[in-house]
Amino acid sequence: MISKMVLKNFCKFESKTISFQRGLNVLVGNNGSGKSTVIEAINLCLTKRWNGGYFEQELSHHFITSTVADDYIDHIRAGENPIPPEIVIELYFDDDPALAMFKGTNNSLKEDAPGYRLRAGLDPDFNEEYQEFLSEPRQVATVPTEFYRIDWTTFAGQTVNPRLPKVRSSIIDASRIRLQSGADYHLQKIIRDTLDTKQRALLARSFRTHQEEFATNKSVKIINAAIVQSGEPITDKAFTLEIDTSGPNGWESALSPHLDRLPFSFSGSGEQQKLKILLALERKVDDYHVILIEEPENHLAFSNLNELVERIVDQSHGRQIIVATHSSFVVNKLGLDQLILLGDEAGTKLTQLPDATQDYFKKLPGYDTLRVVLAKKVALVEGPSDELVFQRAYFDRTGKRPIEDGVDVISVRGLSAKRFLDLAIPLHRRTVVLTDNDGDHEKKVDQRYASYTQYDFISVRTGQDDSYPTLEPQLFASNGLDRMNSLLGEEFQTEEKLLSYMANHKTDVAIALFDTNEDVTWPPYIEEAIDDLLK
Numbered sequence: 399m400i401s402k403m404v405l406k407n408f409c410k411f412e413s414k415t416i417s418f419q420r421g422l423n424v425l426v427g428n429n430g431s432g433k434s435t436v437i438e439a440i441n442l443c444l445t446k447r448w449n450g451g452y453f454e455q456e457l458s459h460h461f462i463t464s465t466v467a468d469d470y471i472d473h474i475r476a477g478e479n480p481i482p483p484e485i486v487i488e489l490y491f492d493d494d495p496a497l498a499m500f501k502g503t504n505n506s507l508k509e510d511a512p513g514y515r516l517r518a519g520l521d522p523d524f525n526e527e528y529q530e531f532l533s534e535p536r537q538v539a540t541v542p543t544e545f546y547r548i549d550w551t552t553f554a555g556q557t558v559n560p561r562l563p564k565v566r567s568s569i570i571d572a573s574r575i576r577l578q579s580g581a582d583y584h585l586q587k588i589i590r591d592t593l594d595t596k597q598r599a600l601l602a603r604s605f606r607t608h609q610e611e612f613a614t615n616k617s618v619k620i621i622n623a624a625i626v627q628s629g630e631p632i633t634d635k636a637f638t639l640e641i642d643t644s645g646p647n648g649w650e651s652a653l654s655p656h657l658d659r660l661p662f663s664f665s666g667s668g669e670q671q672k673l674k675i676l677l678a679l680e681r682k683v684d685d686y687h688v689i690l691i692e693e694p695e696n697h698l699a700f701s702n703l704n705e706l707v708e709r710i711v712d713q714s715h716g717r718q719i720i721v722a723t724h725s726s727f728v729v730n731k732l733g734l735d736q737l738i739l740l741g742d743e744a745g746t747k748l749t750q751l752p753d754a755t756q757d758y759f760k761k762l763p764g765y766d767t768l769r770v771v772l773a774k775k776v777a778l779v780e781g782p783s784d785e786l787v788f789q790r791a792y793f794d795r796t797g798k799r800p801i802e803d804g805v806d807v808i809s810v811r812g813l814s815a816k817r818f819l820d821l822a823i824p825l826h827r828r829t830v831v832l833t834d835n836d837g838d839h840e841k842k843v844d845q846r847y848a849s850y851t852q853y854d855f856i857s858v859r860t861g862q863d864d865s866y867p868t869l870e871p872q873l874f875a876s877n878g879l880d881r882m883n884s885l886l887g888e889e890f891q892t893e894e895k896l897l898s899y900m901a902n903h904k905t906d907v908a909i910a911l912f913d914t915n916e917d918v919t920w921p922p923y924i925e926e927a928i929d930d931l932l933k
Contacts, residue, residue: 399492399718400440400565400688404506406486409435412463416738417747420492421714424732425722427740428772433722436740437569437690440720443487443516444567444688446550446560454548457518459540461485467541474535482528482541484519489565490553497564502554513553514565521547570675571692672706688718695725707731726768730759734821739771748824755820766808770821774804775828775931778815783908784832784869785809788927790912791920795928805931819850830927831858837867857930859923870900870907872921885918886910 400418405411410432425433442448448456459467466483473480488505490513491497497512505515520528524545531542550558593601612618622639675691694710695703707728710719723729729737735756737748759767770776777800779785785807792800792807800807810818815831822829836842839860847858861872874882874897882896883889886907890896900907911918 400489401492401511402490403436403440403443404486404488404490405436405439406506407463407466407483408439408485408487409461410463411435412466416740418718418720418738419736420718422711422732422736423718423720423738424729424736425720425738425740426724426729426768426771431740433740434692437571437692437720437722439487440489440688441567441569441690443489443514444565446516446548446558453516453518457543457546457548459543461518462541462543470541471538474532474538477535479532482520482543482545484517487516489514491565499556500552500554500564502552504551504553504555511553514558515549515551515553517549517551518543518546519549520545523547565688567688567690569690569692570694672702675706676709688720691719691721693723693725694721695723695728703727704731724768726766729771730762730767734759734767737771739825741772748821750824752820755817758814758817767818767821769806769808770818770827770829771825773806773827775806776818776822776830777805777807777927777931778810778818778829778831779807780811780832780834780869781809781904783904786908786912787869787873787920788832788924790918791924792928792931794918794920795925796932800931803931816847816850819847819856822856823850823853826855828855828931828933830856830930832924832927833858833860834868835860835862835864835866837864839864857927859927859930861921861923868901869921870904871897872923873907873911874900876919876921881919885914885916 399420402415402417405414405416407413410430416436425436427433438448442453446453462483462485470480470483486506488507490505490507490509490511491500493501493511500512500514501510502512503510505511505513528542528545531538531545552558618639625639675694691710694706703725704727708731710721711732713719721728721732733756734748734751739747777788779788788807789800792798792805796803808818815833819829819831821827831847833843839862843858843860850856851858861867861875863872863875866872866875874893877885879890879893879896882900886900887910888896888899890899
């Protein structure tokens, strides 16, 4: 199994080491963080193929990290003679006796470990052409990858023999469906990998028998006789129509998988995605096999996604599965401890989450945990009304919505706020909790969150006057009877009647405050929360 990967000058990764674990690994990150790049890089290093083609034919200057390429060009234009940047992908495998032939120190970390190394760099045979290329520095606009060669070696220093692979991969991405004779190319490959040698031989023989029987069919004989009798002969040999049986694997292109007698290619995208993943999971584990899955949530309804995720979990024992996803549901069900965050905190893991929090999100996977993972800063509020009020208060202070500053305002039930804080701790995510004091701020707030406020990036804010236990009384305390009536368009004569109205119309009150053109005095604890987020 893959224990870690080193990337150098590959796409967005100038220099990155990412660790993996046995079983499940879940890659998450914002758009452009490199999830797909990691999946493709693993497959590339294991197969020397990119999008189905050999990397020699696919290689271009676009694969090189843009900042590295720009720096290289700047050095050339400054009159220097730099070596072109090389691309390196290294996969480090677990130290297993079965992989001893791949073990050595021919890797960038100089570790004595088994592994594969794929390198794209200047081919010495093109040194003369490269020097000519450098002779006109002002004409240089890209890295000359046409002078590169691809070295695919083991850490033992030997060229990888693709005919004897010990470590294989299946990559599944529903967004890239290529059809081959009516059946998906990737599905055909998975089927070939799923069947053992004897099963493939039996299928090929059965298919060949049916081909041969075609020529003996009565109707076919009549047609062939008619061909012989018609027109001028074109050869002195017997001319007949028969099925070509010369191909060694004719069944692979002629047979098409069907679902309920409907050709697979006519099935819905979700059904195709689901079947491809399940076929890969059912593959016999007779070698070291890594399954790479790109966004399994694509095209799948909730029930089908739930079934698929449970199958992924069940089948993850004894093999390695690496999943890239945007779905909080998928992350929660697979386990937050499997998560690998890409982006500014590339490689961050959540393996230290409390077991109770892990179980909580697995049992209630609908929580949008990825919002905490991917946000720059987080505000946790009690409910939708609190969210609207905080959004408006933040805008009044900064002239911007919170999300414009990278602040994600998340509505959570009071008891689940602690679960989200458990998630924020290993990420060192700036987080503020806005909560009701419920008539006893010392017991209901201070004591409840004492273990969290020891972190300087976490703060908990609540009203300090216990006689105003929730948001609505706090708003009243800050604005008074007349101002609140004006803000809400009401004419209540007493505090009791106004507070009763606000308590029974929480959403209406929040919307009115969110939309008002009048100035609002926000409770001190809300202003303090904004201060915390602006630090």
